[in-house]
Amino acid sequence: MFSNIEKTEDNDALKNAFNTNGKSTTSITGYYIREQIIRYLKKWYWFLLGAVICVSIAFLKIRYTIPQYSVSSTVLISQDDNIGQSELSAFKDLGILDDTRNAIENELQIIKSRRIISNVVDNLKLNVQYFTDGRILEVESYPKAAVEINFLSEDSIVKNRFKHFNVLVNSETSFSLVDKDGNVINEHSFGKTINTSIGDVVITPNVDVIKANIGKIIKIKISPVANTVERYREKISVGIARRGSSIVRISLSDGVKQKATDILNNLVEEYNKFTIGNKKTVSARTADFINNRLDLISGDLSEVDDEAAGYKSKFGLTNNIETQTERVADIDSRNVQEISRLNTKLSLIESMRRFILSQEGRYDLIPSNLGFDDITITNNVGKYNALTLQRKRLLKTSSVQNPVVVNIDEQIDGLRQVLIGSLNSLKSTIKIQLGSLQTQDRYFSGKLYNAPKRQKDLRVIEREQTIKEQLYLYLLQKREEAEITSHITLSNTKVIDKASVLSARLVSPNKKMTYLVALLAGLLIPFVIIYLSDLLNIRVSSKEELEKNTSMPMLGTIPIIKNKAKIVISRTSRSGISEAFRILRTNLDFLMAGNAKKTGKVVFVTSTISGEGKTLISCNLAKTLAISGKKVIFVGTDFRDPKFHEFVKLPNGKETVGFTNYIMTPDLSPEDVILHQETEDPFDILCSGVIPPNPAELLMQDKVKVMFEYLEKNYDYVVVDTAPVSLVTDTLLISALADICIYVVRENYSDKRILEIPENLYQNKRLPNMAVLLNASRNKLGYSYGYGYGK
Structure with missing residues (x-):
């Protein structure tokens, strides 16, 4: 009889009846998402706590952070005197420069150079900074503090030292130096010399505010x-306001708006x-070059004048030209003027070439206003001077090995080389023109050969005199132009918008963004912690x-029991756990509906390991x-570690006569x-009775079957508390011997990895009609709502 107990014929139908695995994919997905949302909503207090903590931290950060204000200034940098299209445009086809942006970027580096910022x-x-204690933070006093050092x-000593002074204002005439803890070191009078590690200093008061700062530490x-x-x-940011333009935006963030404003305006100045200063240097070098040439030409001109005067005086000549040579002389005079002009050009060209x-003038400026008719030479001279000037500026902050300098x-x-070539080409052209004119001059000179020899000699002297005079006058004109330029030199920068305190904007701390980030962090951190805890959790949750x-x-779920009572159900009990056991009873009847037995239904209750609540x-x-x-x-078959005596009071407790005594005593x-x-x-x-030394052998005895046969005949239900199967x-x-086996799994206790054991038992049908029951569930939504349940 017991070896062939009837089993439920359709396990698949039971599985579909009690499990949700038969749901559609869409339904399961929606159900899973809903359950995940509920899982996190049940821990709303963690999100609230995280948000409160993070927002509080953000509040403290904002409160104890020194505000930073951004101040900006906009200037227009002219490219006329910079390294740009006007000087080096001829080299763009060679790939030396990409565009005029390079010139502006060079100026940006000069604006941020150490030399200018040091000034x-x-x-x-x-x-030197002055600070006073505010209500929360130290506040920098600018531009004037209560005292001044x-x-x-x-300067070589002061500008290279770190030093802190704490000045306690005692009165309008005296002060004390104190340490960081406020202890007085010594007392002094304002205006008296104090010897310190950085040399002698004098601290003077600001009479307008010193009285209000008595008792305060500066x-x-x-x-x-x-x-x-x-x-x-x-900290200073310099950049082009818009791509392709020459407008530059200079900005600075600082805790004092007035200080940032003064720094930017002074930087532009x-x-x-x-x-x-650079432009004046160019003008000065041009003037020096012209003055040197004037000294030489002036001496040559004096010699020619003396020669002409001596020749006329010696031979008693006048300026009258005889009538018969007037026409030829007129033509010859025009040729002479042209020859003189060309000789002047040759002289300038030769001077420029030399x-x-x-080598000593390799990187010196070339006079840029000598008036060559060839526009190429003029442009190349301008480019040469611009590059030379840029080189000198870069060498002030770098070395000759700098890639830009190279x-x-x-x-x-x-x-x-281009200039030498251009000058040589121009020189050759002028020589050709001069040769032609000289040929004509020799022709007209032949015509005048019959003139008195002295008149001819005088003309040669006058010709040389004219050349020297024209060159001298030309250099005088250029020197005057250079002098005028040096006195009316203008900057290539035009201020569009000056830095102003009114235009300062708060950039740090950004209250809205800080609070928003803090709120998001307060919500995200608990989410991540909960997610990771679930991810790393190996327990059935x-x-x-x-x-x-x-x-x-x-088969169902049993909520966690929070009171100390072991038997939690009674006829009048309406608690959530009582209803859970009633639902378990209903599901058990439904699961055993296919069992033909009217009485003696044997229900095994087992688990994987001890402590999962099978006895409860x-x-x-x-x-x-x-x-x-x-x-x-109720039958206890856990002979090794029975716990039923903890649930129901037995006559002799754990040693009460029971199943093992029955088996061992005939x-x-x-x-x-x-x-x-x-x-x-x-x-x-x-x-279970007394604990035997051989529980497994006892359960194999025939008297076990006899006992169960007796129980089936005399009871409607036989509930068996068995030993853990693992x-x-x-x-x-x-x-x-079982008709149905209830497999107990305890929430947050049973390891998910050991669920393979009951799954294998179920698949291999090692235990009859297995159904799983979740014990100690913390899900309150199952039994504590509606119709007074849970009251």
């Missing part, structure tokens, strides 16, 4: 000028001074997770069946070891 630091004394030592911070320069070089070819040197050498990891029918489930299930009017007996009958309760809705008890073989030895 700004010196002008505004930026290496003056240095009597050399902190003076002195930094090396080089460090201050580098700090502002990093220093840049203007720098560019004007200057360019000289590139400029190559361009200068190239221009020098929900009914859905259990269904996903096993194909057994789902089995005894409360027995109580639930007893409440329904059925005759029920004289005992089933009636001798069955206990009857005297409570409301009682169920009988067959406890630890011992006890349950499998008597599995054939």
Whole structure:
């Protein structure tokens, strides 16, 4: 009889009845998403706590962060005197320059150069800062503080030291130097010399505000000028306002709006001074070159004048020209003028060639206003001077090995060769013209051969005199032009928008963005923590997770028990856990609907490991069946580690006579070891008995089958608390006696990896009619809503 107990014929139908694995893909996806949302919503307090903490941190960060204000200035840089299209446009086809943007970028680097920013630091004394304690943060006093420090030592000492002074204002006439903890070091009077590690200093008061600062500490911070320069070089941003334009935007962020404004405006002024100084240098070099040439030409002209005067005086000649030679002389005079003009050009060309070819003038400026008719030479001279000037500017902040300087040197050498070639070509052209005119001059001279020889000699002298005079007058004119240019030199920078305190805008901290990021972080961090905890969790955490990891029918869930009572169900109980056991009873009846037995239905309750709650489930299930009017007996077959005595009070506790005593004692009958309760809705008890040394061998005895045969005849339900299946073989030895097997899995306790054990038992049909039950579920949505459940 017991070896062929009837089993449910259609396990697949039961699986579809109790499991959700038969749902459509769309339904399962929607269900999964809904469950995930609910999973996170149940932990809303973590998100609230994270948002509150992060927003609080953001509030403290904003409150204790020094505000930074951005101030900007817009200037237009003219490219007329820069390295750009006017000077080097001829070289664009050679690929030397990409576009005029290079010229502007060079100027941007000059604006941020150490030399100019160092001048700004010196002008505004930026290496000395004054701070006073505000309500929350230290506040920098600018442009005037309550006190001012003056240095009597050399700049080389002061500008290269770090030093802090804490000045406690005692009165309008005295102060004390204190340490960082406020302890007085010594007391001094304002205006008196103080000897310090950076030399002698004098601290003077600001009479307008000193009275209001009595009792306050003024902190003076002195930094090396080089460090201050580098700090502002990093903070100052210089860039082209729009691509392809010459408008430059200079901006600076600082905690003091007025300070940032003064720095930018002073920076533009220093840049203007720098560019004007460079232009004046060009004019000065041109004037020096012209003056040197004037000295030489003046001497030559004096010699020719003296020669002409001596010749006329010696022979008593006058300026009258005889009538017969008037016409020829007129034509010859025009030729002489042209020859004189060409000789003047040749002289200038030769002077220019010698200057360019000289090694000492290799990187010197070439006079740019000598008035050559050849526009190519004029343009190349301008390009040459622009490159030379740029080279000198770059060498102030770099060395000759700088790739940019090397590139400029190559361009200068190239221009020098171009100029030499152009001058040689022009010289050859003029010589051809001069040769033609000289041929004509010899012809007309032959015509005048009959004139008095002295008149002819005088004409030669006058011709040379005319050449020298024209060259002298020409140089005088150019010197005057250079002088005028040097006194009306203008900067190539035009300020469009000056830096202003009114235009300053707060850039840090950005309150809206900070709060938004903090809020998002406060919501994201708990989400990530919960997600990672779920990802790394190896425990069964929900009914859905259990269904996903096993194909057994789902019999139900039992919520976690929060009170100390072991038997949690009674006839009048309406708690959530009581309703859960009633649902379990209903599902159990439904699952056993195919069983032909009317009485003696054997229900095994087992689990994988100890502690998953099979004893709690089995005894409360027995109580639930007893409440329904059925005759029920609880049987303990966990002979190794019985725990039923912790749930129900037994006569002798753990040593109460039970199943093992019945098996080992031939004289005992089933009636001798069955206990009857005297409570409301009682169920009988067959406890496990004394712990034997050989539990497995006892369960293989024939008396086990005899006992179950007796129980099936006398009870409607036999609820059996068995041993864990993964630890011992006890349950499998008597599995054939069961009509249904309830497999208990405990939420947040059972390892997901050991679910392979019940799944293998189910697939291999090692236990009859298996159905899984989730114990200690924390999902409150199942039993605590509607119709008064959970009250």
